[in-house]
Amino acid sequence: ARGCTRIANGDTLYRLPPALRWQDEFADLVSGVNCMADRFQQAEEELQYKVRERSEQLIRSQKLASVGFLAAGVAHEINNPLSAISVAAESIEMRLYGLDGMKSDDGREIMERISMIRRESRRCGDITHRLLDFSHGDKAGRVPTDITELIREVLMMVQHLGRYADRVVSFECDHSIIAEVNAAQMKQVILNLIANGLQATTSGGRVNVRLMEQVDSVVISIEDDGYGMDEDTLHHVFDPFFTTKEAGQGTGLGLSITHRIIENHGGTITPRSNGPGRGSTFRIRVPKRQPQSTAA
Numbered sequence: 001a002r003g004c005t006r007i008a009n010g011d012t013l014y015r016l017p018p019a020l021r022w023q024d025e026f027a028d029l030v031s032g033v034n035c036m037a038d039r040f041q042q043a044e045e046e047l048q049y050k051v052r053e054r055s056e057q058l059i060r061s062q063k064l065a066s067v068g069f070l071a072a073g074v075a076h077e078i079n080n081p082l083s084a085i086s087v088a089a090e091s092i093e094m095r096l097y098g099l100d101g102m103k104s105d106d107g108r109e110i111m112e113r114i115s116m117i118r119r120e121s122r123r124c125g126d127i128t129h130r131l132l133d134f135s136h137g138d139k140a141g142r143v144p145t146d147i148t149e150l151i152r153e154v155l156m157m158v159q160h161l162g163r164y165a166d167r168v169v170s171f172e173c174d175h176s177i178i179a180e181v182n183a184a185q186m187k188q189v190i191l192n193l194i195a196n197g198l199q200a201t202t203s204g205g206r207v208n209v210r211l212m213e214q215v216d217s218v219v220i221s222i223e224d225d226g227y228g229m230d231e232d233t234l235h236h237v238f239d240p241f242f243t244t245k246e247a248g249q250g251t252g253l254g255l256s257i258t259h260r261i262i263e264n265h266g267g268t269i270t271p272r273s274n275g276p277g278r279g280s281t282f283r284i285r286v287p288k289r290q291p292q293s294t295a296a
Helices: 002-008 025-097 105-136 147-158 183-199 231-236 254-264
Strands: 143-146 168-171 178-181 206-213 217-224 268-272 280-287
Touching: 002 025, 025 105, 143 147, 143 183, 147 168, 147 178, 147 183, 147 206, 147 217, 178 183, 178 280, 183 206, 183 217, 183 254, 183 280, 254 268
Parallel strands: 168 206
Antiparallel strands: 143 178, 206 217, 217 280, 268 280
């Protein structure tokens, strides 16, 4: 009785010792109480994990929303000047192209510098467009889509990335799985995660894409055997402008936009890794049917 009271008061680690050496009804009672305590302990651990996970998602969503407002303002302010610079550079480049003397060393250097201005201003413009997409989200309709075929189409695009020809990307699913999604956005999500997985691996590395159907949702897991992530990276991986890539290799917006797309679909995306050098997994869960207010 004292042991049961102790467990009921919250000491879920405590277990009742055997009451007697015989296997009678008291022994069965002790076994049943200990089994109940095991379930209490497991339920408490699962609840704590879910509370922690939901709290992190809420904090991340609030952070993304705040950065979204900032990104919109910044992007609007600098987008027009960038467009003007790009157009002006292209116009100057076209006027200088046919002039005498432009084939000299100085002329070629001038053309190269103007071309660099045009190219880099367009690159900055692409970043501002992505910032606007991140801040506003895409309100395009969502229609029933074959997720299996969508993933196959993305893999067809990945096959043409020659610098990753020495990696292996696997996907096996022999039946259609339908969900109401924005196909263009989901392709962006899958392509971004597969590309990140390929970048995280070395020659001979593998990226596995798994698709599972549940009662009310679709689960997509993208797993690589690459560099992996530490706890700090896992905590900040969806933060805007956070990146572990070398300078010039990424803007740190890809996973932020991916998170926003999945969140707008009413789904979740969860990163997992056993540590540096032990690979990473991104698990996406989206509902099969969107609420009537957001469906196409």
